[in-house]
Amino acid sequence: MNSLPLGVYVHFPWCVKKCPYCDFNSHPLKGALAEAEYVDALLADISASATDFESCTVITVFFGGGTPSLFSPRAFEQVLSALPGDPIEVTLEANPGTTEYHDFADYRRAGINRLSLGAQSFSDRALERLGRIHKAEETVRAFERARSAGFDNINLDLMYGLPEQNTDEAIEDLDKAIRLNPEHISWYELTLEPKTEFFRRPPKLPDEDTMASLEDAGRLLLTSAGYQRYEVSAWSRPGRACAHNLNYWRFGDYAGIGAGAHGKLTRAGSVRRTTRPAQPRIFMADPRSSTSTTVAPSRLRFEYLLNILRLPEGCAFDDLLAATGLTTSALEPEWGKGVAAGLLRADRIATTATGYRYLDEVMQAFL
Ligand SMILES: C[S@@+](CC[C@H](N)C(=O)[O-])C[C@H]1O[C@@H](n2cnc3c(N)ncnc32)[C@H](O)[C@@H]1O
Ligand code: SF4
Structure with missing residues:
Protein backbone atom coordinates (compact mmCIF):
# COMPACT_ATOMS: atom_id res chain seq x y z
CA MET A 1 0.00 0.00 0.00
CA TYR A 248 -3.49 22.48 4.96
CA TRP A 249 -4.42 24.68 2.02
CA ARG A 250 -4.18 21.77 -0.43
CA PHE A 251 -6.60 19.85 1.80
CA GLY A 252 -3.95 17.33 2.80
CA ASP A 253 -4.21 15.26 5.98
CA TYR A 254 -2.74 16.20 9.34
CA ALA A 255 -2.82 14.91 12.88
CA GLY A 256 -3.49 17.41 15.68
CA ILE A 257 -1.70 16.61 18.93
CA GLY A 258 -1.98 18.50 22.23
CA ALA A 259 -4.55 20.72 23.99
CA GLY A 260 -7.21 21.99 21.59
CA ALA A 261 -5.37 20.71 18.50
CA HIS A 262 -7.41 19.95 15.38
CA GLY A 263 -6.67 17.15 12.94
CA LYS A 264 -8.06 16.12 9.56
CA LEU A 265 -7.83 12.57 8.29
CA THR A 266 -9.23 10.98 5.13
CA ARG A 267 -10.07 7.31 5.38
CA ALA A 268 -12.06 5.18 2.93
CA GLY A 269 -13.18 8.30 1.09
CA SER A 270 -14.58 10.13 4.11
CA VAL A 271 -13.03 13.13 5.86
CA ARG A 272 -12.87 13.07 9.63
CA ARG A 273 -12.00 16.05 11.84
CA THR A 274 -10.55 15.44 15.30
CA THR A 275 -10.29 17.78 18.32
CA ARG A 276 -8.61 17.49 21.70
CA PRO A 277 -9.91 19.20 24.87
CA ALA A 278 -8.81 22.86 24.79
CA GLN A 279 -8.19 23.42 28.50
CA PRO A 280 -4.60 22.34 29.27
CA ARG A 281 -5.57 20.79 32.64
CA ILE A 282 -8.41 18.79 31.11
CA PHE A 283 -6.20 17.63 28.23
CA MET A 284 -3.41 16.60 30.62
CA ALA A 285 -5.85 14.68 32.83
CA ASP A 286 -6.90 12.56 29.84
CA PRO A 287 -4.66 13.05 26.81
CA ARG A 288 -6.21 10.05 25.08
CA SER A 289 -9.64 11.64 24.80
CA SER A 290 -10.49 13.01 21.40
CA THR A 291 -13.70 13.92 19.63
CA SER A 292 -14.14 13.07 16.01
CA THR A 293 -16.73 14.20 13.47
CA THR A 294 -17.17 13.22 9.84
CA VAL A 295 -17.52 16.08 7.37
CA ALA A 296 -20.92 15.75 5.66
CA PRO A 297 -20.58 15.29 1.89
CA SER A 298 -22.76 18.40 1.43
CA ARG A 299 -20.18 20.45 3.35
CA LEU A 300 -17.07 18.98 1.71
CA ARG A 301 -17.18 21.18 -1.38
CA PHE A 302 -17.21 24.36 0.73
CA GLU A 303 -14.38 23.23 3.00
CA TYR A 304 -12.23 22.24 0.03
CA LEU A 305 -12.73 25.54 -1.80
CA LEU A 306 -12.23 27.52 1.43
CA ASN A 307 -8.69 26.13 1.55
CA ILE A 308 -7.66 25.73 -2.09
CA LEU A 309 -8.87 29.18 -3.21
CA ARG A 310 -6.52 30.79 -0.66
CA LEU A 311 -3.75 29.77 -3.07
CA PRO A 312 -3.53 32.13 -6.06
CA GLU A 313 -2.73 29.21 -8.38
CA GLY A 314 -5.43 26.96 -6.83
CA CYS A 315 -5.23 23.43 -8.28
CA ALA A 316 -6.14 21.36 -11.32
CA PHE A 317 -9.76 20.18 -11.66
CA ASP A 318 -8.46 16.58 -11.44
CA ASP A 319 -7.13 17.18 -7.90
CA LEU A 320 -10.67 17.59 -6.52
CA LEU A 321 -11.54 13.90 -6.90
CA ALA A 322 -8.38 12.65 -5.22
CA ALA A 323 -8.78 15.02 -2.25
CA THR A 324 -12.52 14.76 -1.65
CA GLY A 325 -14.06 11.99 -3.77
CA LEU A 326 -16.20 14.70 -5.45
CA THR A 327 -16.37 15.09 -9.21
CA THR A 328 -16.24 18.51 -10.85
CA SER A 329 -20.01 18.39 -11.45
CA ALA A 330 -20.33 18.97 -7.68
CA LEU A 331 -19.01 22.51 -8.26
CA GLU A 332 -21.88 23.42 -10.57
CA PRO A 333 -23.86 25.51 -11.25
CA GLU A 334 -22.01 28.02 -9.01
CA TRP A 335 -18.63 27.55 -10.68
CA GLY A 336 -20.01 28.38 -14.14
CA LYS A 337 -21.67 31.50 -12.76
CA GLY A 338 -18.41 32.57 -11.12
CA VAL A 339 -16.57 32.10 -14.43
CA ALA A 340 -19.19 34.17 -16.25
CA ALA A 341 -18.80 36.92 -13.62
CA GLY A 342 -15.03 36.99 -14.16
CA LEU A 343 -14.29 35.82 -10.59
CA LEU A 344 -13.34 32.17 -11.23
CA ARG A 345 -11.17 30.48 -13.83
CA ALA A 346 -12.50 28.09 -16.46
CA ASP A 347 -9.24 26.11 -16.81
CA ARG A 348 -8.56 25.21 -13.14
CA ILE A 349 -9.90 25.46 -9.59
CA ALA A 350 -8.70 28.98 -8.91
CA THR A 351 -9.92 32.54 -8.75
CA THR A 352 -9.09 35.24 -11.27
CA ALA A 353 -7.10 38.21 -9.96
CA THR A 354 -10.42 40.01 -9.31
CA GLY A 355 -11.92 36.98 -7.57
CA TYR A 356 -8.85 36.77 -5.32
CA ARG A 357 -9.44 40.32 -4.09
CA TYR A 358 -13.03 39.43 -3.17
CA LEU A 359 -12.45 35.92 -1.82
CA ASP A 360 -15.02 36.18 0.99
CA GLU A 361 -17.74 37.16 -1.48
CA VAL A 362 -16.68 34.38 -3.89
CA MET A 363 -16.96 31.81 -1.08
CA GLN A 364 -20.49 32.96 -0.16
CA ALA A 365 -21.79 31.39 -3.37
CA PHE A 366 -20.63 27.94 -2.22
CA LEU A 367 -22.06 28.01 1.29
C1 LIG B 1 -0.49 31.57 17.24
S1 LIG B 1 0.29 33.05 16.90
C2 LIG B 1 1.89 32.40 17.27
C3 LIG B 1 3.06 33.26 17.56
C4 LIG B 1 3.41 33.57 19.01
N1 LIG B 1 2.45 33.09 19.93
C5 LIG B 1 3.52 35.06 19.10
O1 LIG B 1 2.46 35.70 19.22
O2 LIG B 1 4.63 35.56 19.05
C6 LIG B 1 0.39 33.18 15.15
C7 LIG B 1 0.29 34.55 14.55
O3 LIG B 1 -1.05 34.87 14.26
C8 LIG B 1 -1.16 36.28 14.14
N2 LIG B 1 -2.39 36.70 14.82
C9 LIG B 1 -2.82 36.37 16.05
N3 LIG B 1 -4.01 36.97 16.31
C10 LIG B 1 -4.34 37.71 15.23
C11 LIG B 1 -5.44 38.58 14.88
N4 LIG B 1 -6.45 38.81 15.71
N5 LIG B 1 -5.42 39.15 13.65
C12 LIG B 1 -4.41 38.91 12.77
N6 LIG B 1 -3.37 38.13 13.04
C13 LIG B 1 -3.32 37.52 14.25
C14 LIG B 1 0.08 36.88 14.78
O4 LIG B 1 0.87 37.46 13.78
C15 LIG B 1 0.75 35.68 15.39
O5 LIG B 1 2.15 35.78 15.38
S1 SF4 C 1 -1.55 35.41 23.36
FE1 SF4 C 1 -0.02 36.56 22.17
S2 SF4 C 1 1.84 35.38 22.43
FE2 SF4 C 1 0.12 34.03 22.95
S3 SF4 C 1 -0.47 32.95 21.05
FE3 SF4 C 1 -1.72 34.76 21.19
S4 SF4 C 1 -0.58 36.26 19.98
FE4 SF4 C 1 0.88 34.66 20.48
Whole structure:
Protein backbone atom coordinates (compact mmCIF):
# COMPACT_ATOMS: atom_id res chain seq x y z
CA MET A 1 0.00 0.00 0.00
CA ASN A 2 1.18 3.53 -0.78
CA SER A 3 2.25 5.65 2.15
CA LEU A 4 0.13 8.82 2.53
CA PRO A 5 1.80 12.15 3.36
CA LEU A 6 0.79 13.49 6.77
CA GLY A 7 1.45 16.79 8.56
CA VAL A 8 1.56 16.85 12.36
CA TYR A 9 0.51 19.92 14.34
CA VAL A 10 1.50 19.93 18.03
CA HIS A 11 -0.04 22.61 20.26
CA PHE A 12 1.61 24.34 23.24
CA PRO A 13 -1.11 26.23 25.07
CA TRP A 14 0.66 28.70 27.37
CA CYS A 15 1.93 32.26 26.91
CA VAL A 16 3.63 34.70 29.29
CA LYS A 17 0.47 36.80 29.00
CA LYS A 18 -2.57 36.90 26.78
CA CYS A 19 -2.42 39.46 23.95
CA PRO A 20 -5.67 41.49 23.69
CA TYR A 21 -6.27 40.62 20.00
CA CYS A 22 -5.59 36.88 20.22
CA ASP A 23 -8.26 34.18 20.01
CA PHE A 24 -5.88 31.22 19.78
CA ASN A 25 -6.06 28.52 22.44
CA SER A 26 -3.52 30.25 24.66
CA HIS A 27 -3.56 30.65 28.42
CA PRO A 28 -1.51 33.01 30.55
CA LEU A 29 1.10 31.08 32.46
CA LYS A 30 0.43 31.15 36.19
CA GLY A 31 3.37 29.81 38.15
CA ALA A 32 5.91 27.34 36.80
CA LEU A 33 5.57 25.74 33.37
CA ALA A 34 4.37 22.12 33.69
CA GLU A 35 6.86 21.02 31.03
CA ALA A 36 7.44 17.39 32.03
CA GLU A 37 3.74 16.80 32.67
CA TYR A 38 2.72 18.34 29.36
CA VAL A 39 5.34 16.42 27.37
CA ASP A 40 4.13 13.17 29.00
CA ALA A 41 0.59 14.06 27.91
CA LEU A 42 1.78 14.74 24.34
CA LEU A 43 3.56 11.37 24.25
CA ALA A 44 0.40 9.63 25.50
CA ASP A 45 -1.63 11.47 22.85
CA ILE A 46 0.79 10.34 20.11
CA SER A 47 0.68 6.73 21.24
CA ALA A 48 -3.14 6.80 21.40
CA SER A 49 -3.16 8.20 17.84
CA ALA A 50 -1.11 5.28 16.43
CA THR A 51 -3.85 4.24 14.00
CA ASP A 52 -3.88 7.77 12.53
CA PHE A 53 -0.21 7.39 11.68
CA GLU A 54 -0.62 3.94 10.08
CA SER A 55 0.29 3.84 6.38
CA CYS A 56 1.39 7.50 6.60
CA THR A 57 4.70 9.27 6.23
CA VAL A 58 5.09 12.33 8.45
CA ILE A 59 6.32 15.03 6.08
CA THR A 60 6.09 18.12 8.28
CA VAL A 61 5.80 18.94 11.98
CA PHE A 62 4.62 22.31 13.30
CA PHE A 63 5.09 23.22 16.97
CA GLY A 64 2.55 26.03 17.43
CA GLY A 65 0.88 27.90 20.20
CA GLY A 66 0.49 29.58 22.44
CA THR A 67 4.19 30.03 22.91
CA PRO A 68 6.10 26.80 22.25
CA SER A 69 9.39 28.64 22.82
CA LEU A 70 8.65 28.56 26.56
CA PHE A 71 9.56 24.86 26.32
CA SER A 72 13.10 23.53 26.33
CA PRO A 73 14.79 21.94 23.29
CA ARG A 74 14.61 18.58 25.09
CA ALA A 75 10.78 18.71 25.02
CA PHE A 76 10.75 18.93 21.20
CA GLU A 77 13.41 16.25 20.90
CA GLN A 78 11.20 13.89 22.93
CA VAL A 79 8.12 14.61 20.84
CA LEU A 80 10.03 14.26 17.56
CA SER A 81 11.49 10.91 18.55
CA ALA A 82 7.98 9.62 19.33
CA LEU A 83 6.73 10.50 15.83
CA PRO A 84 7.28 8.07 12.96
CA GLY A 85 9.35 9.05 9.91
CA ASP A 86 11.83 11.72 9.08
CA PRO A 87 9.98 15.00 8.40
CA ILE A 88 11.45 17.42 5.88
CA GLU A 89 10.25 20.55 7.69
CA VAL A 90 10.00 21.03 11.46
CA THR A 91 8.81 24.51 12.51
CA LEU A 92 8.92 26.11 15.95
CA GLU A 93 6.86 29.23 16.71
CA ALA A 94 8.79 31.56 18.95
CA ASN A 95 7.81 34.75 20.73
CA PRO A 96 10.77 37.19 20.64
CA GLY A 97 10.13 37.92 24.32
CA THR A 98 10.96 34.34 25.33
CA THR A 99 13.90 33.52 23.08
CA GLU A 100 16.52 34.09 25.74
CA TYR A 101 15.04 31.31 27.88
CA HIS A 102 16.74 28.65 25.72
CA ASP A 103 19.57 28.39 23.20
CA PHE A 104 18.65 28.46 19.48
CA ALA A 105 21.53 26.10 18.69
CA ASP A 106 19.96 23.52 21.01
CA TYR A 107 16.60 23.88 19.26
CA ARG A 108 18.43 23.28 15.98
CA ARG A 109 20.15 20.18 17.42
CA ALA A 110 16.77 18.93 18.70
CA GLY A 111 15.65 18.64 15.05
CA ILE A 112 13.91 21.98 14.43
CA ASN A 113 14.87 23.39 11.02
CA ARG A 114 12.43 26.27 10.58
CA LEU A 115 11.69 29.11 12.95
CA SER A 116 8.64 31.39 12.98
CA LEU A 117 9.19 34.56 15.00
CA GLY A 118 6.15 36.57 16.18
CA ALA A 119 7.54 40.02 15.34
CA GLN A 120 4.10 41.67 14.75
CA SER A 121 5.60 45.16 14.31
CA PHE A 122 8.94 46.96 14.57
CA SER A 123 7.43 50.00 16.28
CA ASP A 124 7.70 49.92 20.07
CA ARG A 125 4.60 52.11 20.34
CA ALA A 126 2.59 49.65 18.21
CA LEU A 127 3.95 46.67 20.16
CA GLU A 128 2.87 48.28 23.40
CA ARG A 129 -0.64 48.92 22.07
CA LEU A 130 -0.79 45.26 21.04
CA GLY A 131 0.12 44.24 24.58
CA ARG A 132 3.28 42.47 23.38
CA ILE A 133 5.90 41.43 25.94
CA HIS A 134 8.87 42.45 23.76
CA LYS A 135 10.36 45.49 22.05
CA ALA A 136 11.41 45.66 18.39
CA GLU A 137 15.07 45.39 19.34
CA GLU A 138 14.46 41.98 20.94
CA THR A 139 13.01 40.68 17.65
CA VAL A 140 16.09 41.88 15.76
CA ARG A 141 18.40 40.27 18.33
CA ALA A 142 16.42 37.02 18.32
CA PHE A 143 16.58 36.91 14.52
CA GLU A 144 20.33 37.46 14.48
CA ARG A 145 20.93 34.86 17.17
CA ALA A 146 18.80 32.35 15.27
CA ARG A 147 20.82 32.97 12.10
CA SER A 148 24.12 32.55 13.97
CA ALA A 149 22.80 29.29 15.43
CA GLY A 150 22.33 27.95 11.89
CA PHE A 151 18.65 28.59 11.15
CA ASP A 152 18.49 29.14 7.38
CA ASN A 153 14.71 29.08 7.14
CA ILE A 154 13.05 31.82 9.20
CA ASN A 155 9.57 33.32 9.04
CA LEU A 156 8.56 36.65 10.54
CA ASP A 157 4.89 37.13 11.51
CA LEU A 158 3.80 40.74 10.99
CA MET A 159 0.36 42.26 11.40
CA TYR A 160 -0.96 45.38 9.64
CA GLY A 161 -4.00 47.59 10.07
CA LEU A 162 -2.88 48.11 13.66
CA PRO A 163 -4.57 50.63 15.98
CA GLU A 164 -4.07 54.14 14.54
CA GLN A 165 -1.51 52.87 12.03
CA ASN A 166 -1.01 54.85 8.82
CA THR A 167 0.35 53.57 5.50
CA ASP A 168 3.90 54.85 6.13
CA GLU A 169 4.09 53.07 9.48
CA ALA A 170 2.88 49.77 8.04
CA ILE A 171 5.38 50.03 5.19
CA GLU A 172 8.17 50.85 7.62
CA ASP A 173 7.36 47.63 9.50
CA LEU A 174 7.60 45.62 6.30
CA ASP A 175 10.77 47.41 5.30
CA LYS A 176 12.45 46.59 8.62
CA ALA A 177 11.38 42.97 8.30
CA ILE A 178 12.74 42.75 4.74
CA ARG A 179 16.06 44.25 5.83
CA LEU A 180 16.57 41.22 8.07
CA ASN A 181 16.24 39.10 4.91
CA PRO A 182 13.97 36.31 6.22
CA GLU A 183 13.02 33.45 3.88
CA HIS A 184 9.34 33.98 4.66
CA ILE A 185 7.02 36.76 5.83
CA SER A 186 3.46 36.20 7.04
CA TRP A 187 1.68 39.52 6.65
CA TYR A 188 -1.68 39.34 8.46
CA GLU A 189 -4.42 41.93 8.60
CA LEU A 190 -5.30 42.47 12.27
CA THR A 191 -8.84 41.19 12.82
CA LEU A 192 -11.06 41.81 15.84
CA GLU A 193 -12.02 38.34 17.00
CA PRO A 194 -15.03 37.67 19.24
CA LYS A 195 -14.15 36.91 22.86
CA THR A 196 -10.97 39.01 22.78
CA GLU A 197 -10.19 42.18 24.71
CA PHE A 198 -9.97 44.17 21.43
CA PHE A 199 -13.45 42.96 20.47
CA ARG A 200 -14.91 44.10 23.78
CA ARG A 201 -13.09 47.44 23.66
CA PRO A 202 -12.24 48.06 20.00
CA PRO A 203 -9.23 50.28 19.34
CA LYS A 204 -9.37 52.85 16.53
CA LEU A 205 -8.37 50.99 13.38
CA PRO A 206 -7.36 52.52 10.02
CA ASP A 207 -10.27 53.39 7.71
CA GLU A 208 -11.05 51.51 4.49
CA ASP A 209 -9.13 53.89 2.22
CA THR A 210 -6.01 53.69 4.37
CA MET A 211 -6.27 49.89 4.38
CA ALA A 212 -6.58 49.75 0.60
CA SER A 213 -3.57 52.01 0.00
CA LEU A 214 -1.56 50.24 2.69
CA GLU A 215 -2.26 46.81 1.16
CA ASP A 216 -1.34 47.95 -2.34
CA ALA A 217 1.89 49.55 -1.13
CA GLY A 218 2.77 46.52 1.00
CA ARG A 219 2.26 44.03 -1.84
CA LEU A 220 4.35 46.16 -4.15
CA LEU A 221 7.17 46.35 -1.62
CA LEU A 222 7.15 42.61 -0.88
CA THR A 223 7.12 41.75 -4.58
CA SER A 224 9.93 44.15 -5.43
CA ALA A 225 11.99 42.70 -2.57
CA GLY A 226 11.72 39.25 -4.20
CA TYR A 227 8.95 37.68 -2.09
CA GLN A 228 6.19 35.71 -3.82
CA ARG A 229 2.66 35.67 -2.51
CA TYR A 230 1.56 32.03 -2.41
CA GLU A 231 -1.40 32.40 -0.03
CA VAL A 232 -3.60 35.29 1.18
CA SER A 233 -1.14 36.29 3.94
CA ALA A 234 1.96 34.21 3.12
CA TRP A 235 4.98 35.51 1.21
CA SER A 236 8.19 33.61 0.59
CA ARG A 237 11.45 33.56 -1.27
CA PRO A 238 11.27 31.12 -4.21
CA GLY A 239 11.19 27.55 -2.89
CA ARG A 240 10.67 28.64 0.74
CA ALA A 241 6.90 28.31 1.06
CA CYS A 242 5.85 26.65 4.32
CA ALA A 243 5.29 22.99 3.39
CA HIS A 244 3.19 22.38 6.52
CA ASN A 245 0.73 25.19 5.81
CA LEU A 246 0.64 24.37 2.08
CA ASN A 247 -0.54 20.89 3.05
CA TYR A 248 -3.49 22.48 4.96
CA TRP A 249 -4.42 24.68 2.02
CA ARG A 250 -4.18 21.77 -0.43
CA PHE A 251 -6.60 19.85 1.80
CA GLY A 252 -3.95 17.33 2.80
CA ASP A 253 -4.21 15.26 5.98
CA TYR A 254 -2.74 16.20 9.34
CA ALA A 255 -2.82 14.91 12.88
CA GLY A 256 -3.49 17.41 15.68
CA ILE A 257 -1.70 16.61 18.93
CA GLY A 258 -1.98 18.50 22.23
CA ALA A 259 -4.55 20.72 23.99
CA GLY A 260 -7.21 21.99 21.59
CA ALA A 261 -5.37 20.71 18.50
CA HIS A 262 -7.41 19.95 15.38
CA GLY A 263 -6.67 17.15 12.94
CA LYS A 264 -8.06 16.12 9.56
CA LEU A 265 -7.83 12.57 8.29
CA THR A 266 -9.23 10.98 5.13
CA ARG A 267 -10.07 7.31 5.38
CA ALA A 268 -12.06 5.18 2.93
CA GLY A 269 -13.18 8.30 1.09
CA SER A 270 -14.58 10.13 4.11
CA VAL A 271 -13.03 13.13 5.86
CA ARG A 272 -12.87 13.07 9.63
CA ARG A 273 -12.00 16.05 11.84
CA THR A 274 -10.55 15.44 15.30
CA THR A 275 -10.29 17.78 18.32
CA ARG A 276 -8.61 17.49 21.70
CA PRO A 277 -9.91 19.20 24.87
CA ALA A 278 -8.81 22.86 24.79
CA GLN A 279 -8.19 23.42 28.50
CA PRO A 280 -4.60 22.34 29.27
CA ARG A 281 -5.57 20.79 32.64
CA ILE A 282 -8.41 18.79 31.11
CA PHE A 283 -6.20 17.63 28.23
CA MET A 284 -3.41 16.60 30.62
CA ALA A 285 -5.85 14.68 32.83
CA ASP A 286 -6.90 12.56 29.84
CA PRO A 287 -4.66 13.05 26.81
CA ARG A 288 -6.21 10.05 25.08
CA SER A 289 -9.64 11.64 24.80
CA SER A 290 -10.49 13.01 21.40
CA THR A 291 -13.70 13.92 19.63
CA SER A 292 -14.14 13.07 16.01
CA THR A 293 -16.73 14.20 13.47
CA THR A 294 -17.17 13.22 9.84
CA VAL A 295 -17.52 16.08 7.37
CA ALA A 296 -20.92 15.75 5.66
CA PRO A 297 -20.58 15.29 1.89
CA SER A 298 -22.76 18.40 1.43
CA ARG A 299 -20.18 20.45 3.35
CA LEU A 300 -17.07 18.98 1.71
CA ARG A 301 -17.18 21.18 -1.38
CA PHE A 302 -17.21 24.36 0.73
CA GLU A 303 -14.38 23.23 3.00
CA TYR A 304 -12.23 22.24 0.03
CA LEU A 305 -12.73 25.54 -1.80
CA LEU A 306 -12.23 27.52 1.43
CA ASN A 307 -8.69 26.13 1.55
CA ILE A 308 -7.66 25.73 -2.09
CA LEU A 309 -8.87 29.18 -3.21
CA ARG A 310 -6.52 30.79 -0.66
CA LEU A 311 -3.75 29.77 -3.07
CA PRO A 312 -3.53 32.13 -6.06
CA GLU A 313 -2.73 29.21 -8.38
CA GLY A 314 -5.43 26.96 -6.83
CA CYS A 315 -5.23 23.43 -8.28
CA ALA A 316 -6.14 21.36 -11.32
CA PHE A 317 -9.76 20.18 -11.66
CA ASP A 318 -8.46 16.58 -11.44
CA ASP A 319 -7.13 17.18 -7.90
CA LEU A 320 -10.67 17.59 -6.52
CA LEU A 321 -11.54 13.90 -6.90
CA ALA A 322 -8.38 12.65 -5.22
CA ALA A 323 -8.78 15.02 -2.25
CA THR A 324 -12.52 14.76 -1.65
CA GLY A 325 -14.06 11.99 -3.77
CA LEU A 326 -16.20 14.70 -5.45
CA THR A 327 -16.37 15.09 -9.21
CA THR A 328 -16.24 18.51 -10.85
CA SER A 329 -20.01 18.39 -11.45
CA ALA A 330 -20.33 18.97 -7.68
CA LEU A 331 -19.01 22.51 -8.26
CA GLU A 332 -21.88 23.42 -10.57
CA PRO A 333 -23.86 25.51 -11.25
CA GLU A 334 -22.01 28.02 -9.01
CA TRP A 335 -18.63 27.55 -10.68
CA GLY A 336 -20.01 28.38 -14.14
CA LYS A 337 -21.67 31.50 -12.76
CA GLY A 338 -18.41 32.57 -11.12
CA VAL A 339 -16.57 32.10 -14.43
CA ALA A 340 -19.19 34.17 -16.25
CA ALA A 341 -18.80 36.92 -13.62
CA GLY A 342 -15.03 36.99 -14.16
CA LEU A 343 -14.29 35.82 -10.59
CA LEU A 344 -13.34 32.17 -11.23
CA ARG A 345 -11.17 30.48 -13.83
CA ALA A 346 -12.50 28.09 -16.46
CA ASP A 347 -9.24 26.11 -16.81
CA ARG A 348 -8.56 25.21 -13.14
CA ILE A 349 -9.90 25.46 -9.59
CA ALA A 350 -8.70 28.98 -8.91
CA THR A 351 -9.92 32.54 -8.75
CA THR A 352 -9.09 35.24 -11.27
CA ALA A 353 -7.10 38.21 -9.96
CA THR A 354 -10.42 40.01 -9.31
CA GLY A 355 -11.92 36.98 -7.57
CA TYR A 356 -8.85 36.77 -5.32
CA ARG A 357 -9.44 40.32 -4.09
CA TYR A 358 -13.03 39.43 -3.17
CA LEU A 359 -12.45 35.92 -1.82
CA ASP A 360 -15.02 36.18 0.99
CA GLU A 361 -17.74 37.16 -1.48
CA VAL A 362 -16.68 34.38 -3.89
CA MET A 363 -16.96 31.81 -1.08
CA GLN A 364 -20.49 32.96 -0.16
CA ALA A 365 -21.79 31.39 -3.37
CA PHE A 366 -20.63 27.94 -2.22
CA LEU A 367 -22.06 28.01 1.29
C1 LIG B 1 -0.49 31.57 17.24
S1 LIG B 1 0.29 33.05 16.90
C2 LIG B 1 1.89 32.40 17.27
C3 LIG B 1 3.06 33.26 17.56
C4 LIG B 1 3.41 33.57 19.01
N1 LIG B 1 2.45 33.09 19.93
C5 LIG B 1 3.52 35.06 19.10
O1 LIG B 1 2.46 35.70 19.22
O2 LIG B 1 4.63 35.56 19.05
C6 LIG B 1 0.39 33.18 15.15
C7 LIG B 1 0.29 34.55 14.55
O3 LIG B 1 -1.05 34.87 14.26
C8 LIG B 1 -1.16 36.28 14.14
N2 LIG B 1 -2.39 36.70 14.82
C9 LIG B 1 -2.82 36.37 16.05
N3 LIG B 1 -4.01 36.97 16.31
C10 LIG B 1 -4.34 37.71 15.23
C11 LIG B 1 -5.44 38.58 14.88
N4 LIG B 1 -6.45 38.81 15.71
N5 LIG B 1 -5.42 39.15 13.65
C12 LIG B 1 -4.41 38.91 12.77
N6 LIG B 1 -3.37 38.13 13.04
C13 LIG B 1 -3.32 37.52 14.25
C14 LIG B 1 0.08 36.88 14.78
O4 LIG B 1 0.87 37.46 13.78
C15 LIG B 1 0.75 35.68 15.39
O5 LIG B 1 2.15 35.78 15.38
S1 SF4 C 1 1.84 35.38 22.43
FE1 SF4 C 1 0.88 34.66 20.48
S2 SF4 C 1 -0.47 32.95 21.05
FE2 SF4 C 1 0.12 34.03 22.95
S3 SF4 C 1 -1.55 35.41 23.36
FE3 SF4 C 1 -0.02 36.56 22.17
S4 SF4 C 1 -0.58 36.26 19.98
FE4 SF4 C 1 -1.72 34.76 21.19
